[in-house]
Amino acid sequence: MTTQQLYVQILKKKSFLCIGLDVDLNKIPTHLLNTEDPIFEFNKAIIDATHDLAVAYKPNTAFYEAYGIKGWRSLEKTINYLNQKHPEIFTIADAKRGDIGNTSAMYAKAFLEDLAFDSVTVAPYMGKDSVEPFLAVKDKFTILLALTSNEGAFDFQTQKTGHGELYKTVLTTSKTWENSDNLMYVIGATKAEYFTEVRKIVPNSFLLVPGVGAQGGSLHEVCRYGMNDTVGLLINSSRGIIYASKGEDFAEKAREEAKKMQQEMETILLDAQLAKALNII
Amino acid sequence: MTTQQLYVQILKKKSFLCIGLDVDLNKIPTHLLNTEDPIFEFNKAIIDATHDLAVAYKPNTAFYEAYGIKGWRSLEKTINYLNQKHPEIFTIADAKRGDIGNTSAMYAKAFLEDLAFDSVTVAPYMGKDSVEPFLAVKDKFTILLALTSNEGAFDFQTQKTGHGELYKTVLTTSKTWENSDNLMYVIGATKAEYFTEVRKIVPNSFLLVPGVGAQGGSLHEVCRYGMNDTVGLLINSSRGIIYASKGEDFAEKAREEAKKMQQEMETILLDAQLAKALNII
Numbered sequence: 001m002t003t004q005q006l007y008v009q010i011l012k013k014k015s016f017l018c019i020g021l022d023v024d025l026n027k028i029p030t031h032l033l034n035t036e037d038p039i040f041e042f043n044k045a046i047i048d049a050t051h052d053l054a055v056a057y058k059p060n061t062a063f064y065e066a067y068g069i070k071g072w073r074s075l076e077k078t079i080n081y082l083n084q085k086h087p088e089i090f091t092i093a094d095a096k097r098g099d100i101g102n103t104s105a106m107y108a109k110a111f112l113e114d115l116a117f118d119s120v121t122v123a124p125y126m127g128k129d130s131v132e133p134f135l136a137v138k139d140k141f142t143i144l145l146a147l148t149s150n151e152g153a154f155d156f157q158t159q160k161t162g163h164g165e166l167y168k169t170v171l172t173t174s175k176t177w178e179n180s181d182n183l184m185y186v187i188g189a190t191k192a193e194y195f196t197e198v199r200k201i202v203p204n205s206f207l208l209v210p211g212v213g214a215q216g217g218s219l220h221e222v223c224r225y226g227m228n229d230t231v232g233l234l235i236n237s238s239r240g241i242i243y244a245s246k247g248e249d250f251a252e253k254a255r256e257e258a259k260k261m262q263q264e265m266e267t268i269l270l271d272a273q274l275a276k277a278l279n280i281i
Numbered sequence: 282m283t284t285q286q287l288y289v290q291i292l293k294k295k296s297f298l299c300i301g302l303d304v305d306l307n308k309i310p311t312h313l314l315n316t317e318d319p320i321f322e323f324n325k326a327i328i329d330a331t332h333d334l335a336v337a338y339k340p341n342t343a344f345y346e347a348y349g350i351k352g353w354r355s356l357e358k359t360i361n362y363l364n365q366k367h368p369e370i371f372t373i374a375d376a377k378r379g380d381i382g383n384t385s386a387m388y389a390k391a392f393l394e395d396l397a398f399d400s401v402t403v404a405p406y407m408g409k410d411s412v413e414p415f416l417a418v419k420d421k422f423t424i425l426l427a428l429t430s431n432e433g434a435f436d437f438q439t440q441k442t443g444h445g446e447l448y449k450t451v452l453t454t455s456k457t458w459e460n461s462d463n464l465m466y467v468i469g470a471t472k473a474e475y476f477t478e479v480r481k482i483v484p485n486s487f488l489l490v491p492g493v494g495a496q497g498g499s500l501h502e503v504c505r506y507g508m509n510d511t512v513g514l515l516i517n518s519s520r521g522i523i524y525a526s527k528g529e530d531f532a533e534k535a536r537e538e539a540k541k542m543q544q545e546m547e548t549i550l551l552d553a554q555l556a557k558a559l560n561i562i
Contacts, residue, residue, distance in 0.1 A: 062387040106343035127433020152408020161440040
Protein backbone atom coordinates (compact mmCIF):
# COMPACT_ATOMS: atom_id res chain seq x y z
CA MET A 1 0.00 0.00 0.00
CA THR A 2 1.11 3.60 -0.62
CA THR A 3 0.36 6.66 1.56
CA GLN A 4 -1.58 8.03 -1.44
CA GLN A 5 -3.89 4.98 -1.31
CA LEU A 6 -4.26 5.48 2.44
CA TYR A 7 -5.18 9.14 1.87
CA VAL A 8 -7.78 8.17 -0.73
CA GLN A 9 -9.30 5.70 1.73
CA ILE A 10 -9.45 8.44 4.38
CA LEU A 11 -11.31 10.76 2.02
CA LYS A 12 -13.68 8.01 0.91
CA LYS A 13 -14.59 6.91 4.43
CA LYS A 14 -14.28 10.40 5.93
CA SER A 15 -12.35 8.76 8.71
CA PHE A 16 -8.79 8.38 9.90
CA LEU A 17 -9.70 5.91 12.62
CA CYS A 18 -7.49 2.96 13.51
CA ILE A 19 -9.06 0.27 15.70
CA GLY A 20 -6.73 -1.52 18.11
CA LEU A 21 -7.45 -5.24 18.29
CA ASP A 22 -6.04 -5.82 21.80
CA VAL A 23 -8.06 -8.86 22.69
CA ASP A 24 -8.11 -10.02 26.29
CA LEU A 25 -10.13 -13.20 26.91
CA ASN A 26 -11.19 -11.82 30.30
CA LYS A 27 -12.90 -8.89 28.62
CA ILE A 28 -14.71 -10.37 25.64
CA PRO A 29 -18.34 -11.56 25.75
CA THR A 30 -18.55 -14.91 27.52
CA HIS A 31 -20.69 -16.54 24.80
CA LEU A 32 -17.65 -16.37 22.49
CA LEU A 33 -15.54 -18.46 24.85
CA ASN A 34 -17.29 -21.63 23.66
CA THR A 35 -16.17 -21.14 20.06
CA GLU A 36 -13.06 -22.82 18.68
CA ASP A 37 -11.10 -19.57 18.36
CA PRO A 38 -12.69 -16.88 20.56
CA ILE A 39 -10.07 -14.25 19.75
CA PHE A 40 -10.54 -14.59 16.01
CA GLU A 41 -14.35 -14.75 16.31
CA PHE A 42 -14.25 -11.55 18.36
CA ASN A 43 -11.97 -9.78 15.85
CA LYS A 44 -14.03 -10.95 12.88
CA ALA A 45 -17.22 -9.60 14.43
CA ILE A 46 -15.55 -6.27 15.27
CA ILE A 47 -14.09 -5.96 11.75
CA ASP A 48 -17.40 -6.90 10.09
CA ALA A 49 -19.19 -4.26 12.16
CA THR A 50 -16.70 -1.40 11.70
CA HIS A 51 -14.73 -1.80 8.44
CA ASP A 52 -16.56 1.04 6.70
CA LEU A 53 -15.78 3.41 9.58
CA ALA A 54 -12.07 2.65 10.09
CA VAL A 55 -9.13 2.88 7.71
CA ALA A 56 -6.73 0.78 9.79
CA TYR A 57 -6.64 -2.09 12.28
CA LYS A 58 -3.85 -2.62 14.75
CA PRO A 59 -3.50 -5.89 16.67
CA ASN A 60 -0.99 -5.52 19.50
CA THR A 61 1.12 -8.68 19.38
CA ALA A 62 1.45 -8.87 23.18
CA PHE A 63 -2.20 -9.86 23.50
CA TYR A 64 -1.68 -12.76 21.10
CA GLU A 65 1.69 -13.93 22.43
CA ALA A 66 0.11 -14.12 25.88
CA TYR A 67 -1.88 -17.11 24.57
CA GLY A 68 1.14 -18.86 23.02
CA ILE A 69 0.66 -20.91 19.87
CA LYS A 70 -3.13 -20.51 20.00
CA GLY A 71 -2.69 -16.76 20.13
CA TRP A 72 -0.38 -16.77 17.11
CA ARG A 73 -2.94 -18.78 15.19
CA SER A 74 -5.58 -16.16 16.05
CA LEU A 75 -3.25 -13.38 14.90
CA GLU A 76 -2.56 -15.19 11.65
CA LYS A 77 -6.26 -15.76 11.02
CA THR A 78 -7.05 -12.12 11.80
CA ILE A 79 -4.49 -10.64 9.40
CA ASN A 80 -5.45 -13.16 6.70
CA TYR A 81 -9.11 -12.21 7.11
CA LEU A 82 -8.26 -8.51 6.80
CA ASN A 83 -6.02 -9.01 3.77
CA GLN A 84 -8.50 -11.23 1.93
CA LYS A 85 -11.77 -9.54 2.83
CA HIS A 86 -10.66 -5.90 3.08
CA PRO A 87 -7.46 -5.40 1.09
CA GLU A 88 -7.95 -1.59 1.13
CA ILE A 89 -7.52 -1.51 4.94
CA PHE A 90 -4.13 -0.46 6.33
CA THR A 91 -2.87 -3.06 8.79
CA ILE A 92 -0.43 -2.45 11.63
CA ALA A 93 1.41 -5.10 13.64
CA ASP A 94 1.90 -3.27 16.92
CA ALA A 95 4.98 -5.22 17.90
CA LYS A 96 7.43 -2.53 19.05
CA ARG A 97 10.38 -4.66 17.93
CA GLY A 98 14.00 -3.64 17.35
CA ASP A 99 17.23 -5.65 17.49
CA ILE A 100 20.64 -5.82 15.80
CA GLY A 101 20.60 -5.94 12.00
CA ASN A 102 20.28 -9.64 11.16
CA THR A 103 17.72 -10.10 13.94
CA SER A 104 15.58 -7.14 12.93
CA ALA A 105 15.58 -8.65 9.44
CA MET A 106 13.94 -11.78 10.93
CA TYR A 107 11.23 -9.65 12.56
CA ALA A 108 10.69 -7.74 9.31
CA LYS A 109 10.24 -11.06 7.50
CA ALA A 110 7.81 -12.33 10.17
CA PHE A 111 5.52 -9.31 10.20
CA LEU A 112 5.80 -7.63 6.80
CA GLU A 113 6.34 -10.63 4.54
CA ASP A 114 4.99 -13.83 6.11
CA LEU A 115 2.07 -12.31 8.01
CA ALA A 116 1.87 -9.59 5.31
CA PHE A 117 0.99 -6.65 7.52
CA ASP A 118 1.28 -3.26 5.78
CA SER A 119 3.34 -1.91 8.66
CA VAL A 120 4.97 -2.71 11.99
CA THR A 121 5.80 -0.54 15.01
CA VAL A 122 9.49 -0.43 15.92
CA ALA A 123 11.40 0.90 18.96
CA PRO A 124 14.28 3.27 18.13
CA TYR A 125 16.62 2.66 21.10
CA MET A 126 19.14 0.52 19.17
CA GLY A 127 19.46 3.02 16.31
CA LYS A 128 19.92 2.92 12.55
CA ASP A 129 20.96 -0.66 11.86
CA SER A 130 18.11 -1.96 14.04
CA VAL A 131 15.49 -0.08 11.98
CA GLU A 132 16.81 -0.15 8.40
CA PRO A 133 16.01 -3.87 7.84
CA PHE A 134 12.33 -2.98 8.34
CA LEU A 135 12.61 0.05 6.03
CA ALA A 136 14.14 -2.15 3.33
CA VAL A 137 10.85 -3.97 2.72
CA LYS A 138 9.23 -2.39 -0.34
CA ASP A 139 5.75 -0.84 -0.13
CA LYS A 140 5.61 -1.45 3.61
CA PHE A 141 5.86 1.00 6.50
CA THR A 142 7.87 1.18 9.70
CA ILE A 143 6.12 3.10 12.44
CA LEU A 144 8.85 4.33 14.78
CA LEU A 145 8.12 5.07 18.44
CA ALA A 146 8.92 8.74 18.99
CA LEU A 147 6.75 10.18 21.76
CA THR A 148 4.47 7.62 23.37
CA SER A 149 1.24 8.21 25.27
CA ASN A 150 2.23 6.68 28.62
CA GLU A 151 3.56 8.35 31.75
CA GLY A 152 6.99 6.75 31.32
CA ALA A 153 7.44 8.74 28.09
CA PHE A 154 8.87 11.50 30.28
CA ASP A 155 11.62 9.24 31.67
CA PHE A 156 13.76 9.26 28.54
CA GLN A 157 11.89 10.54 25.46
CA THR A 158 11.75 14.13 26.67
CA GLN A 159 15.29 14.18 28.07
CA LYS A 160 17.21 17.11 26.66
CA THR A 161 19.98 15.98 24.31
CA GLY A 162 22.44 18.04 22.27
CA HIS A 163 19.85 18.20 19.46
CA GLY A 164 16.78 19.00 21.55
CA GLU A 165 14.66 16.46 23.39
CA LEU A 166 15.37 12.80 22.63
CA TYR A 167 12.15 12.26 20.64
CA LYS A 168 13.20 15.13 18.35
CA THR A 169 16.64 13.57 17.90
CA VAL A 170 14.87 10.32 16.99
CA LEU A 171 12.70 12.13 14.41
CA THR A 172 15.61 14.10 12.93
CA THR A 173 18.07 11.20 12.85
CA SER A 174 15.59 8.73 11.38
CA LYS A 175 15.09 11.00 8.36
CA THR A 176 18.70 10.33 7.34
CA TRP A 177 18.23 6.54 7.22
CA GLU A 178 17.97 4.56 4.02
CA ASN A 179 14.40 4.28 2.68
CA SER A 180 13.22 6.82 5.26
CA ASP A 181 10.22 7.46 3.00
CA ASN A 182 8.82 4.29 4.52
CA LEU A 183 8.71 5.83 8.00
CA MET A 184 5.69 6.83 10.04
CA TYR A 185 5.83 7.76 13.74
CA VAL A 186 3.99 7.04 16.99
CA ILE A 187 3.09 10.31 18.73
CA GLY A 188 0.82 10.03 21.79
CA ALA A 189 -2.37 12.09 21.92
CA THR A 190 -1.88 12.92 25.59
CA LYS A 191 0.82 15.37 24.55
CA ALA A 192 -1.09 17.44 21.96
CA GLU A 193 1.05 20.55 22.48
CA TYR A 194 4.06 18.60 21.20
CA PHE A 195 2.48 18.09 17.78
CA THR A 196 3.59 21.55 16.65
CA GLU A 197 7.19 20.60 17.38
CA VAL A 198 6.78 17.24 15.70
CA ARG A 199 5.35 18.79 12.54
CA LYS A 200 8.34 21.15 12.26
CA ILE A 201 10.56 18.08 11.82
CA VAL A 202 8.30 15.65 9.93
CA PRO A 203 5.68 17.81 8.18
CA ASN A 204 4.65 15.16 5.66
CA SER A 205 4.80 11.90 7.60
CA PHE A 206 1.82 9.94 8.80
CA LEU A 207 1.57 9.83 12.61
CA LEU A 208 -0.05 6.96 14.47
CA VAL A 209 -1.70 8.49 17.52
CA PRO A 210 -2.65 6.34 20.51
CA GLY A 211 -4.09 7.74 23.72
CA VAL A 212 -7.31 9.39 22.52
CA GLY A 213 -10.13 8.42 24.86
CA ALA A 214 -9.04 5.82 27.45
CA GLN A 215 -5.74 7.59 28.06
CA GLY A 216 -7.28 11.07 28.03
CA GLY A 217 -6.05 12.71 24.81
CA SER A 218 -8.33 15.06 22.86
CA LEU A 219 -9.07 14.37 19.19
CA HIS A 220 -9.65 18.03 18.40
CA GLU A 221 -6.39 19.16 19.98
CA VAL A 222 -4.42 16.50 18.15
CA CYS A 223 -5.96 17.46 14.80
CA ARG A 224 -5.48 21.17 15.45
CA TYR A 225 -1.73 20.78 15.86
CA GLY A 226 -1.00 17.53 14.04
CA MET A 227 -3.03 17.44 10.81
CA ASN A 228 -1.31 18.18 7.50
CA ASP A 229 -2.43 18.58 3.89
CA THR A 230 -3.03 14.87 3.41
CA VAL A 231 -4.47 14.48 6.93
CA GLY A 232 -1.30 12.65 8.07
CA LEU A 233 -2.94 11.16 11.16
CA LEU A 234 -4.18 7.73 12.15
CA ILE A 235 -6.01 7.99 15.45
CA ASN A 236 -6.07 4.73 17.35
CA SER A 237 -8.75 3.63 19.74
CA SER A 238 -8.76 0.18 21.29
CA ARG A 239 -10.63 -0.42 24.54
CA GLY A 240 -13.12 2.43 24.03
CA ILE A 241 -14.45 0.71 20.92
CA ILE A 242 -13.90 -3.04 21.20
CA TYR A 243 -15.07 -3.32 24.82
CA ALA A 244 -18.06 -0.97 24.52
CA SER A 245 -20.26 -3.89 25.61
CA LYS A 246 -19.62 -7.32 27.07
CA GLY A 247 -23.02 -8.60 25.93
CA GLU A 248 -24.18 -10.30 22.76
CA ASP A 249 -24.52 -6.81 21.25
CA PHE A 250 -20.76 -6.14 21.54
CA ALA A 251 -20.19 -5.69 17.80
CA GLU A 252 -23.18 -3.38 17.44
CA LYS A 253 -22.00 -1.28 20.40
CA ALA A 254 -18.46 -1.22 19.01
CA ARG A 255 -19.93 0.12 15.77
CA GLU A 256 -21.78 2.84 17.69
CA GLU A 257 -18.53 3.97 19.35
CA ALA A 258 -16.59 3.80 16.09
CA LYS A 259 -19.38 5.75 14.37
CA LYS A 260 -19.14 8.51 17.00
CA MET A 261 -15.42 8.87 16.33
CA GLN A 262 -15.89 8.71 12.56
CA GLN A 263 -18.50 11.48 12.75
CA GLU A 264 -16.21 13.69 14.81
CA MET A 265 -13.50 13.03 12.24
CA GLU A 266 -15.88 13.86 9.37
CA THR A 267 -16.64 17.22 10.98
CA ILE A 268 -12.96 17.93 11.46
CA LEU A 269 -12.17 16.99 7.86
CA LEU A 270 -14.98 19.22 6.54
CA ASP A 271 -13.83 22.13 8.73
CA ALA A 272 -10.27 21.66 7.51
CA GLN A 273 -11.43 21.63 3.91
CA LEU A 274 -13.57 24.69 4.49
CA ALA A 275 -10.64 26.49 6.11
CA LYS A 276 -8.50 25.54 3.12
CA ALA A 277 -11.15 26.81 0.71
CA LEU A 278 -11.50 30.07 2.63
CA ASN A 279 -7.75 30.53 2.49
CA ILE A 280 -7.86 30.14 -1.27
CA ILE A 281 -10.54 32.82 -1.51
CA MET B 282 16.14 -18.53 40.44
CA THR B 283 18.16 -16.09 42.57
CA THR B 284 21.39 -14.32 41.59
CA GLN B 285 23.03 -16.28 44.42
CA GLN B 286 22.07 -19.54 42.71
CA LEU B 287 23.40 -18.19 39.44
CA TYR B 288 26.69 -17.30 41.15
CA VAL B 289 26.98 -20.79 42.64
CA GLN B 290 26.44 -22.29 39.20
CA ILE B 291 29.18 -20.03 37.78
CA LEU B 292 31.64 -21.21 40.45
CA LYS B 293 30.69 -24.85 39.95
CA LYS B 294 31.05 -24.78 36.17
CA LYS B 295 33.89 -22.23 36.20
CA SER B 296 32.01 -20.51 33.43
CA PHE B 297 29.83 -17.49 32.89
CA LEU B 298 28.99 -18.40 29.33
CA CYS B 299 25.56 -17.83 27.84
CA ILE B 300 24.81 -19.56 24.55
CA GLY B 301 22.52 -17.75 22.14
CA LEU B 302 20.08 -20.08 20.42
CA ASP B 303 19.47 -17.98 17.32
CA VAL B 304 18.47 -20.73 14.96
CA ASP B 305 18.32 -20.00 11.26
CA LEU B 306 17.16 -22.93 9.10
CA ASN B 307 19.55 -21.80 6.35
CA LYS B 308 22.51 -22.29 8.63
CA ILE B 309 21.84 -25.57 10.43
CA PRO B 310 23.08 -28.96 9.18
CA THR B 311 20.96 -30.13 6.27
CA HIS B 312 20.42 -33.64 7.71
CA LEU B 313 18.27 -32.05 10.46
CA LEU B 314 15.86 -30.56 7.94
CA ASN B 315 14.20 -33.96 7.47
CA THR B 316 13.20 -34.19 11.14
CA GLU B 317 9.76 -33.12 12.37
CA ASP B 318 11.08 -30.09 14.26
CA PRO B 319 14.55 -29.17 12.96
CA ILE B 320 14.90 -26.09 15.21
CA PHE B 321 14.18 -28.05 18.37
CA GLU B 322 16.37 -30.97 17.30
CA PHE B 323 19.21 -28.54 16.67
CA ASN B 324 18.74 -26.80 20.04
CA LYS B 325 18.46 -30.11 21.90
CA ALA B 326 21.72 -31.35 20.39
CA ILE B 327 23.49 -28.06 21.21
CA ILE B 328 22.17 -28.09 24.79
CA ASP B 329 23.08 -31.77 25.31
CA ALA B 330 26.61 -31.06 24.08
CA THR B 331 27.27 -27.87 26.05
CA HIS B 332 25.15 -27.75 29.22
CA ASP B 333 28.10 -28.42 31.52
CA LEU B 334 30.04 -25.52 29.97
CA ALA B 335 27.35 -22.83 29.93
CA VAL B 336 25.31 -21.31 32.74
CA ALA B 337 22.67 -19.71 30.54
CA TYR B 338 20.87 -20.15 27.21
CA LYS B 339 19.28 -17.29 25.32
CA PRO B 340 16.90 -17.94 22.43
CA ASN B 341 16.25 -14.74 20.49
CA THR B 342 12.51 -14.71 19.81
CA ALA B 343 12.91 -13.12 16.35
CA PHE B 344 14.37 -16.35 14.99
CA TYR B 345 11.32 -18.30 16.18
CA GLU B 346 8.68 -15.76 15.18
CA ALA B 347 10.16 -15.77 11.69
CA TYR B 348 8.74 -19.32 11.36
CA GLY B 349 5.29 -18.43 12.68
CA ILE B 350 3.35 -21.02 14.67
CA LYS B 351 5.94 -23.72 13.96
CA GLY B 352 8.63 -21.45 15.35
CA TRP B 353 6.65 -20.78 18.52
CA ARG B 354 6.22 -24.50 19.00
CA SER B 355 10.01 -24.94 18.71
CA LEU B 356 10.56 -22.16 21.24
CA GLU B 357 8.08 -23.75 23.65
CA LYS B 358 9.73 -27.15 23.30
CA THR B 359 13.19 -25.64 23.79
CA ILE B 360 12.33 -23.81 27.01
CA ASN B 361 10.42 -26.85 28.33
CA TYR B 362 13.42 -29.06 27.62
CA LEU B 363 15.74 -26.66 29.45
CA ASN B 364 13.41 -26.30 32.44
CA GLN B 365 12.80 -30.04 32.78
CA LYS B 366 16.23 -31.41 31.98
CA HIS B 367 18.46 -28.63 33.33
CA PRO B 368 16.56 -26.61 35.96
CA GLU B 369 19.82 -25.08 37.23
CA ILE B 370 20.39 -23.30 33.91
CA PHE B 371 19.47 -19.60 33.71
CA THR B 372 17.16 -19.00 30.74
CA ILE B 373 16.77 -15.72 28.87
CA ALA B 374 14.01 -14.85 26.41
CA ASP B 375 15.77 -12.32 24.22
CA ALA B 376 12.62 -10.54 23.20
CA LYS B 377 13.49 -6.83 23.65
CA ARG B 378 9.86 -6.02 24.43
CA GLY B 379 8.41 -2.90 26.05
CA ASP B 380 4.94 -1.34 25.81
CA ILE B 381 2.43 0.60 27.93
CA GLY B 382 1.63 -0.92 31.33
CA ASN B 383 -1.24 -3.35 30.64
CA THR B 384 0.46 -4.50 27.45
CA SER B 385 3.86 -5.08 29.06
CA ALA B 386 1.99 -7.15 31.65
CA MET B 387 0.82 -9.43 28.82
CA TYR B 388 4.41 -9.86 27.61
CA ALA B 389 5.59 -10.56 31.16
CA LYS B 390 2.90 -13.25 31.45
CA ALA B 391 3.88 -14.77 28.10
CA PHE B 392 7.61 -15.04 28.75
CA LEU B 393 8.07 -15.25 32.52
CA GLU B 394 4.96 -17.19 33.54
CA ASP B 395 3.59 -19.24 30.65
CA LEU B 396 6.88 -20.06 28.93
CA ALA B 397 8.57 -19.87 32.36
CA PHE B 398 11.84 -18.25 31.29
CA ASP B 399 13.97 -16.98 34.19
CA SER B 400 14.36 -13.62 32.50
CA VAL B 401 13.43 -11.49 29.51
CA THR B 402 15.21 -8.64 27.74
CA VAL B 403 13.28 -5.35 27.68
CA ALA B 404 13.79 -2.06 25.80
CA PRO B 405 13.76 1.07 28.00
CA TYR B 406 12.49 3.70 25.55
CA MET B 407 8.94 3.87 26.99
CA GLY B 408 10.15 4.29 30.59
CA LYS B 409 9.05 3.20 34.03
CA ASP B 410 5.49 1.96 33.51
CA SER B 411 6.62 -0.09 30.50
CA VAL B 412 9.21 -1.98 32.55
CA GLU B 413 7.67 -2.33 36.02
CA PRO B 414 5.14 -5.02 34.98
CA PHE B 415 8.11 -7.25 34.15
CA LEU B 416 9.86 -6.39 37.44
CA ALA B 417 6.71 -7.32 39.35
CA VAL B 418 7.13 -11.02 38.58
CA LYS B 419 8.75 -12.63 41.63
CA ASP B 420 12.05 -14.49 41.33
CA LYS B 421 12.37 -13.50 37.69
CA PHE B 422 14.70 -11.01 36.04
CA THR B 423 14.28 -8.14 33.60
CA ILE B 424 17.36 -7.52 31.49
CA LEU B 425 17.16 -3.91 30.36
CA LEU B 426 18.89 -2.73 27.19
CA ALA B 427 21.38 -0.07 28.24
CA LEU B 428 24.34 -0.01 25.85
CA THR B 429 24.01 -2.45 22.99
CA SER B 430 26.76 -3.97 20.85
CA ASN B 431 25.65 -2.71 17.44
CA GLU B 432 26.77 0.33 15.49
CA GLY B 433 23.41 2.07 15.94
CA ALA B 434 24.05 2.20 19.70
CA PHE B 435 25.78 5.52 19.03
CA ASP B 436 22.67 7.06 17.46
CA PHE B 437 20.79 7.56 20.73
CA GLN B 438 22.29 5.58 23.63
CA THR B 439 25.42 7.72 23.85
CA GLN B 440 23.63 11.04 23.29
CA LYS B 441 24.50 13.48 26.05
CA THR B 442 21.52 14.20 28.30
CA GLY B 443 21.27 16.36 31.39
CA HIS B 444 22.36 13.38 33.49
CA GLY B 445 25.22 12.16 31.31
CA GLU B 446 24.86 9.93 28.28
CA LEU B 447 21.44 8.37 27.71
CA TYR B 448 22.53 4.85 28.70
CA LYS B 449 23.70 6.24 32.06
CA THR B 450 20.36 7.96 32.55
CA VAL B 451 18.69 4.62 31.80
CA LEU B 452 20.87 2.87 34.40
CA THR B 453 20.41 5.56 37.06
CA THR B 454 16.66 6.01 36.52
CA SER B 455 15.92 2.29 36.43
CA LYS B 456 17.40 1.90 39.93
CA THR B 457 14.53 4.00 41.30
CA TRP B 458 11.82 1.69 39.89
CA GLU B 459 9.81 -0.72 42.00
CA ASN B 460 11.46 -4.14 42.41
CA SER B 461 14.63 -2.83 40.78
CA ASP B 462 16.48 -5.69 42.48
CA ASN B 463 15.12 -7.80 39.64
CA LEU B 464 17.07 -5.81 37.06
CA MET B 465 20.05 -6.90 34.99
CA TYR B 466 21.42 -4.93 32.03
CA VAL B 467 22.59 -5.51 28.47
CA ILE B 468 26.02 -3.94 27.94
CA GLY B 469 27.76 -4.69 24.63
CA ALA B 470 31.28 -6.10 24.65
CA THR B 471 32.34 -3.94 21.73
CA LYS B 472 32.47 -0.99 24.12
CA ALA B 473 34.71 -2.41 26.87
CA GLU B 474 35.95 0.99 27.98
CA TYR B 475 32.41 1.89 28.99
CA PHE B 476 32.26 -0.88 31.60
CA THR B 477 34.10 1.30 34.14
CA GLU B 478 31.37 3.92 33.83
CA VAL B 479 28.64 1.30 34.00
CA ARG B 480 30.08 -0.24 37.17
CA LYS B 481 30.08 3.18 38.90
CA ILE B 482 26.28 3.21 38.56
CA VAL B 483 25.37 -0.49 38.91
CA PRO B 484 28.25 -2.12 40.81
CA ASN B 485 26.29 -5.18 41.89
CA SER B 486 24.07 -5.98 38.95
CA PHE B 487 24.54 -8.82 36.53
CA LEU B 488 25.35 -7.65 33.01
CA LEU B 489 24.43 -9.64 29.93
CA VAL B 490 27.21 -9.04 27.42
CA PRO B 491 26.67 -9.71 23.71
CA GLY B 492 29.27 -8.95 21.05
CA VAL B 493 32.23 -11.08 22.14
CA GLY B 494 33.60 -12.89 19.09
CA ALA B 495 31.46 -12.38 15.99
CA GLN B 496 30.98 -8.68 16.74
CA GLY B 497 34.60 -8.15 17.79
CA GLY B 498 34.55 -7.58 21.55
CA SER B 499 37.33 -8.92 23.76
CA LEU B 500 36.50 -11.22 26.67
CA HIS B 501 39.54 -10.15 28.66
CA GLU B 502 38.81 -6.44 28.28
CA VAL B 503 35.21 -6.91 29.33
CA CYS B 504 36.22 -8.89 32.42
CA ARG B 505 38.93 -6.42 33.32
CA TYR B 506 36.49 -3.53 33.55
CA GLY B 507 33.18 -5.26 34.12
CA MET B 508 33.67 -8.10 36.60
CA ASN B 509 32.55 -7.63 40.20
CA ASP B 510 32.84 -9.67 43.41
CA THR B 511 30.20 -12.17 42.34
CA VAL B 512 31.44 -12.16 38.73
CA GLY B 513 28.36 -10.19 37.62
CA LEU B 514 28.77 -11.06 33.95
CA LEU B 515 27.03 -13.35 31.51
CA ILE B 516 28.98 -13.42 28.27
CA ASN B 517 26.84 -14.37 25.31
CA SER B 518 28.05 -16.14 22.21
CA SER B 519 25.66 -17.28 19.50
CA ARG B 520 26.96 -17.80 15.97
CA GLY B 521 30.56 -18.53 17.03
CA ILE B 522 29.38 -21.61 18.94
CA ILE B 523 26.20 -22.92 17.38
CA TYR B 524 27.38 -22.62 13.78
CA ALA B 525 30.93 -23.91 14.33
CA SER B 526 30.18 -26.67 11.82
CA LYS B 527 27.40 -27.34 9.33
CA GLY B 528 28.21 -31.07 9.20
CA GLU B 529 26.94 -34.01 11.23
CA ASP B 530 29.58 -33.09 13.84
CA PHE B 531 27.92 -29.71 14.56
CA ALA B 532 27.20 -30.46 18.22
CA GLU B 533 30.70 -31.75 18.83
CA LYS B 534 32.23 -28.68 17.17
CA ALA B 535 29.90 -26.42 19.15
CA ARG B 536 31.16 -28.11 22.30
CA GLU B 537 34.76 -27.46 21.24
CA GLU B 538 34.05 -23.75 20.79
CA ALA B 539 32.13 -23.54 24.06
CA LYS B 540 34.96 -25.38 25.80
CA LYS B 541 37.48 -22.82 24.52
CA MET B 542 35.43 -20.00 25.97
CA GLN B 543 34.84 -21.86 29.23
CA GLN B 544 38.58 -22.44 29.60
CA GLU B 545 39.35 -18.77 28.99
CA MET B 546 36.73 -17.96 31.63
CA GLU B 547 38.21 -20.46 34.06
CA THR B 548 41.62 -18.79 33.71
CA ILE B 549 40.06 -15.37 34.26
CA LEU B 550 38.16 -16.59 37.32
CA LEU B 551 41.30 -18.14 38.82
CA ASP B 552 43.31 -14.98 38.14
CA ALA B 553 40.60 -12.89 39.75
CA GLN B 554 40.54 -15.16 42.80
CA LEU B 555 44.31 -15.06 42.98
CA ALA B 556 44.29 -11.27 42.76
CA LYS B 557 41.67 -11.17 45.52
CA ALA B 558 43.78 -13.53 47.71
CA LEU B 559 46.90 -11.44 47.11
CA ASN B 560 45.00 -8.33 48.13
CA ILE B 561 43.99 -10.02 51.37
CA ILE B 562 47.62 -10.91 52.09
